[in-house]
Amino acid sequence: MNKALRNADIATGHTGGRARDWRKAMSDNVALALLVYTGMQIFMTVGAMKQGVSSIVPYLALIVLVAGIIPACRWFERRWSDLSDDEAADGALKPTFRRDQILLWAMAIGLPAALTAFFTLIFS
DSSP: OOOHHHHHOOOOOOOOSOOOOOOHHHHHHHHHHHHHHHIIIIIIIIIHHHTTTOSHHHHHHHHHHHHHHHHHHHHHHHHHHHHOOOHOOOOGGGGHHHHHHHHHHHHHHHHHHHHHHHHHTTTO
8 A cells, every 4th residue: 555655756756845955965964074073084084194103193194184175175065055945945946955975975084085195105
């Protein structure tokens, strides 16, 4: 019975729920990306830097690296938070949202990996 009702909803275009709010979705992605980025920085980059420097320098570098990523993440969030209620529910924005989402996550995952490789090369 549920399958038949679902198929009828799909056929008529009724989704049975609210449209996705792109503002909230990007805000959630930014928050999670910052957590992932910071965690990766702590475990990867600082670990690589501690091999060559035994002082407070790795921790200061961590603060600078995390503080440096915040404006970029805020740019992604601001771009979506300025949408009106109608625009925030517009399904036509999905490709643009996916592009920004991919860029955000590539930055959040790629930067710590690149910085770890950089510091490993420098201190080797």
